[in-house]
Amino acid sequence: MAAAQGTPQRGGTLTVQINSEQRVLNPAIQASTGVYVMASKMVEPLVDLDAQGEPVGVLAESWESAPDGLTHSFRLRRGVTWHDGKDFTSKDVAFSAMECWKKILNYGTTLYQFLDRVETPDAHTAIFKFSRPMPQGLLLRALPDLGHVIPAHVYEGTDIRANPANTAPIGTGPFKFVQYERGQFLMAERNPNYWRGNGLPYLDRIVWRFIPDRAAGAAAIESGQVQLSPYSSLSLSDIARLSKDPRFTVSTKGNEANTAHTVMEMNLRRQELSDVRVRRALCHALDLEFFIENFLYGYAKLGTGPIPSSSAAFYVPRPAPYPFDRARAERMLDEAGFRRASRGAQRFAQPLKLLPAPWGEYTLNFATFIQQSLREIGVRVEIEARDAPGFLTGVYRDHNFDLTTGWHQYRSDPAVSTTVWFRTGSPVGAPWTNQYGYNNPEMDRVIDAAATELDAGHRKALYQDFVRIAIEDVPVHMAVEHAFISVYSKRLMSSHNTPRWASSSWADVWLAPA
Amino acid sequence: MSPAVRAYLRSPAGMIGLLLLLAVLGAALSAGWLFPRDPLSLAGRPLQWPGQNPRLPLGTDNLGRDIASFIFHGARVSLLIGLAASAVAVGIGVLVGAVAGFYGGWVDDLLMRITEAFQTVPNFILLLVLVAVFGSELSVITVAIGLVGWTAPCRLVRAEFLSLRNREFVLAARGLGMRDARLILGEVLPNALPPVIVYASVVMAVAILLESALAFLGLSDPNIASWGNMIGAGRSVLRAEWYVSAIPGLAILVTVLAFSLVGQGLNDALNPRMQVAA
Numbered sequence: 001m002a003a004a005q006g007t008p009q010r011g012g013t014l015t016v017q018i019n020s021e022q023r024v025l026n027p028a029i030q031a032s033t034g035v036y037v038m039a040s041k042m043v044e045p046l047v048d049l050d051a052q053g054e055p056v057g058v059l060a061e062s063w064e065s066a067p068d069g070l071t072h073s074f075r076l077r078r079g080v081t082w083h084d085g086k087d088f089t090s091k092d093v094a095f096s097a098m099e100c101w102k103k104i105l106n107y108g109t110t111l112y113q114f115l116d117r118v119e120t121p122d123a124h125t126a127i128f129k130f131s132r133p134m135p136q137g138l139l140l141r142a143l144p145d146l147g148h149v150i151p152a153h154v155y156e157g158t159d160i161r162a163n164p165a166n167t168a169p170i171g172t173g174p175f176k177f178v179q180y181e182r183g184q185f186l187m188a189e190r191n192p193n194y195w196r197g198n199g200l201p202y203l204d205r206i207v208w209r210f211i212p213d214r215a216a217g218a219a220a221i222e223s224g225q226v227q228l229s230p231y232s233s234l235s236l237s238d239i240a241r242l243s244k245d246p247r248f249t250v251s252t253k254g255n256e257a258n259t260a261h262t263v264m265e266m267n268l269r270r271q272e273l274s275d276v277r278v279r280r281a282l283c284h285a286l287d288l289e290f291f292i293e294n295f296l297y298g299y300a301k302l303g304t305g306p307i308p309s310s311s312a313a314f315y316v317p318r319p320a321p322y323p324f325d326r327a328r329a330e331r332m333l334d335e336a337g338f339r340r341a342s343r344g345a346q347r348f349a350q351p352l353k354l355l356p357a358p359w360g361e362y363t364l365n366f367a368t369f370i371q372q373s374l375r376e377i378g379v380r381v382e383i384e385a386r387d388a389p390g391f392l393t394g395v396y397r398d399h400n401f402d403l404t405t406g407w408h409q410y411r412s413d414p415a416v417s418t419t420v421w422f423r424t425g426s427p428v429g430a431p432w433t434n435q436y437g438y439n440n441p442e443m444d445r446v447i448d449a450a451a452t453e454l455d456a457g458h459r460k461a462l463y464q465d466f467v468r469i470a471i472e473d474v475p476v477h478m479a480v481e482h483a484f485i486s487v488y489s490k491r492l493m494s495s496h497n498t499p500r501w502a503s504s505s506w507a508d509v510w511l512a513p514a
Numbered sequence: 515m516s517p518a519v520r521a522y523l524r525s526p527a528g529m530i531g532l533l534l535l536l537a538v539l540g541a542a543l544s545a546g547w548l549f550p551r552d553p554l555s556l557a558g559r560p561l562q563w564p565g566q567n568p569r570l571p572l573g574t575d576n577l578g579r580d581i582a583s584f585i586f587h588g589a590r591v592s593l594l595i596g597l598a599a600s601a602v603a604v605g606i607g608v609l610v611g612a613v614a615g616f617y618g619g620w621v622d623d624l625l626m627r628i629t630e631a632f633q634t635v636p637n638f639i640l641l642l643v644l645v646a647v648f649g650s651e652l653s654v655i656t657v658a659i660g661l662v663g664w665t666a667p668c669r670l671v672r673a674e675f676l677s678l679r680n681r682e683f684v685l686a687a688r689g690l691g692m693r694d695a696r697l698i699l700g701e702v703l704p705n706a707l708p709p710v711i712v713y714a715s716v717v718m719a720v721a722i723l724l725e726s727a728l729a730f731l732g733l734s735d736p737n738i739a740s741w742g743n744m745i746g747a748g749r750s751v752l753r754a755e756w757y758v759s760a761i762p763g764l765a766i767l768v769t770v771l772a773f774s775l776v777g778q779g780l781n782d783a784l785n786p787r788m789q790v791a792a
Contacts, residue, residue, distance in 0.1 A: 237755065295576075358732075375552065385732055390646075
């Protein structure tokens, strides 16, 4: 057993439960944890995060930035080969950046909007030239998610979106693609020529099994068929049950960089909700501590604003902005002119239409909880359940809702994932952006200033203004903050030791003997 | 007492079914009086076991709703859907079946091809399509369930009409100059109705099951206290708190069983051969 604790052992197959399948294994064109959890074992980024959450080179060895923030040079690792045997060079980086990250990748199209070109003076140097200042910190924090490099020789001259390598990736990572059976499994095997050497990777094989049913997922991990269930793929009830089982570890550790908020979005096109007093009153009517303790089994905490407490670079501690106070909520609605004649009467002429996001228990249960809570202050809510495509078009394209629940996934820097929820100008239909008609020119100004501010201190200060305005205007209530929960066998070693571990390469992961 | 009623009272299945149905009906009628609060509201801490809290005899589900209140109010929804949907199904079925069976010829051919078009699509798939297109309000769901269930009563009525339309009493009535509408409604239909009435109870049971299945998938109206909704919600806590799904499941079982047994009782009572034996 002493050996099992300390010395890594070679060999073995790690089987992972995956509960939704995106049918894309190319992280250079689709930024999503559902892609990284599989593809980032085969395709690597320029930079990842180390145990302390600091940028650490993967395919890039080192970097330096010009003081004006317009030029960022990356020195690339030598002696790295693609799985098909060709050499990895700066040409691959330039191709990935200009053709995929800038043109196709979600979030990337905004982040790299002002990336003019990538110069390649030699095979191991890539120089990123921006037309507007790009803070180095922002770029480095974004690259682990938005900086995966794919081989130019495979993609060049093809329709990138339709390239077969999108589902049979060729990368530089520790594991090589073997087989992908839709709806069944994905398999990758050890890459013997992996550039890190030193016997890495330890595992012989990784199999991802697609098990969409949460109950079946719990059965699979209990019977030992899978050793890891990442990203809250089991029901909260089963997670609470397995946390008492000595065979498993249940933890949010290793998911710190994937913090999300469960949110309530309010459509300002609805006359009552265009009044900020009404929006604030609705927030005060939600007893979120009760919700977290009883609906979410305690696996969450109160949200304090659009930047989560896990964001070391930008978070400034603050109290939850809208503490539960039903009497105050009622008073605020009275003051806004929405009185009720009697206790049973309604404050609004028409009920509020709530579209719950079908992203699992957090958003679905939150919708029910909102309905129950607002009923107590005389606001009737009608829930309209829809499937995922119906929800996305209903909310983000047709704006046919008054309230909706949703996920806000924070990705390392507010400019990557969060300011789009508050800035005007998002194209109609773009999911997870400001589609509720919120428009505050002061907010737009702060967001734009922060995105190009090179001084880290000033940037942080600007984002405090951003948080303050977001809380005051509250078009979207960042109600509950939670990290994803991993459930895994105690046999799984050197895991969950970096802030985005499930999305990392797993080169040093090993399995202790059963 | 007519012989049919006496025959029904002598059928044990029919009597058990009737008692169960009365119990469900009683629950539906007393729901507003016993549980005046909205059954969807937060009644207390989620996942309290039955008997744990005297105020909540059947406990709470994972969304903190009072299960007992939900069961009683759910009886209203289930009965409403059962009655309304089977009225739609039988109404359409009788109309189409009667016209097809009475006139025969190309009318019959045309209507039967339409019927077959509906029959070739599995009921539940068609229901899912209708709900996806027209939304999931209670009224829409009721009509949709009626629309997927009319083909069987339709074929039943047509078959009866085919066998009845050339009987002597029909020919005699026609000879007296009776119009088609009166012939169909006044002469043929009353004689064709007994099997339809028996079958209507089956349609009701199926309607309740279809709505529950929709709700289980999260596609029914979430703003009503439907038993299927609670089973669907309870699925995520099935391993530890199985009662959340089991209690409404039992309610569905009892209600569907009640309708089936009543149907069997009616069959015993209305079956002409049984009457001869009696």
